[in-house]
Amino acid sequence: MDKNKLIHCKKLIEEADSILIGAGSGLSTAAGLKYSGSRFTDNFLDFIEKYKLTDMYTSAFYPFDSEEERWAYFSRHIKLNRFDAKPGKVYLDLLEIVKNKNYFVITTNVDGQFEKSGFDKERIFATQGDYGLLQCQEPCHDKLYDNSEIVFKMVRDQKNCKIPSELIPYCPVCGKLLVPHLRKDSSFLENEEWVQNSKKYSDFINENREKRLLLLEFGIGFNTPGIIRIPFEKFVTSLPNSTLIRVNLDNVEPIINLPESCLLLKENISDFMEGLKLV
DSSP states (O other), X not given: OOHHHHHHHHHHHXXXXXXXXXXXXXXXXXXXXXXXXXXXXXXXXXXXXXXOOOOHHHHTTOOOSSHHHHHXXXXXXXXXXXXXXXXXXXXXXXXXXXXXXXXXXXXXXXXXXXXXXXXXXXGEEETTEEEEEEEESSOOSSOOEEOHHHHHHHHHHOBTTBOOGGGXXXXXXXXXXXXXXXXSSTTXXXXXXXXXXXXXXXHHHHHXXXXXXXXXEESOOSSSTTTTHHHHHHHHHHOTTOEEEEEESSOOSOSSOOOTTOEEEESOHHHHHHHHHHO
């Protein structure tokens, strides 16, 4: 990648008073958490043969006939991507870049990579949920449940792409199903912690409106542009001392006209991280 652009990026990072990180699925893909290819076929061969599944993303929407089948798939998916996955190098590299800065993270990723990599949990807003948690399907109450123990049991005891019926999780309050804490519709539980983290995000923006605020955006496409991509573009057009560095393999073009100070880099995120170390 262009050395002069890397030098400019490094200068912006060093001179920033505060850094707001926005991260999408492309960052985790760069960390090795690929949802297709050999990582999918090596771990889901039986599901591929039985249901003709093609990748982990579309498989999450497959209309399984029973909860036993659905949880057989999801338990393996969650274990692989939330619990088995080690901290990705790009996340560790990013932490090294911002660890001595006043930073905050907003992410649509649900794999817990930021927290695993050592980012301060109090400075992370995971807007779309967490693979490691369950909520009531309704939801009838404001509580989330750690699912690590039940997920490991499901993976261990499943046969022929089904889990034993007694492992299906039910809400202890209303008796309805417990489901992964993932935003898929209006039933997503925005519990007290979610609301607090949303406020921390808003407060961070307001507290740094007049400062040199650098927005670092990684791996965000157009699945949910209204959460990070569009707000980040609006921030840099309304906050006079802010600027944006966007890094993605594609879709770097802005939706609105941005100041010339913004850098839109159509680059591999891993290469970008490595390049910053060398300049």
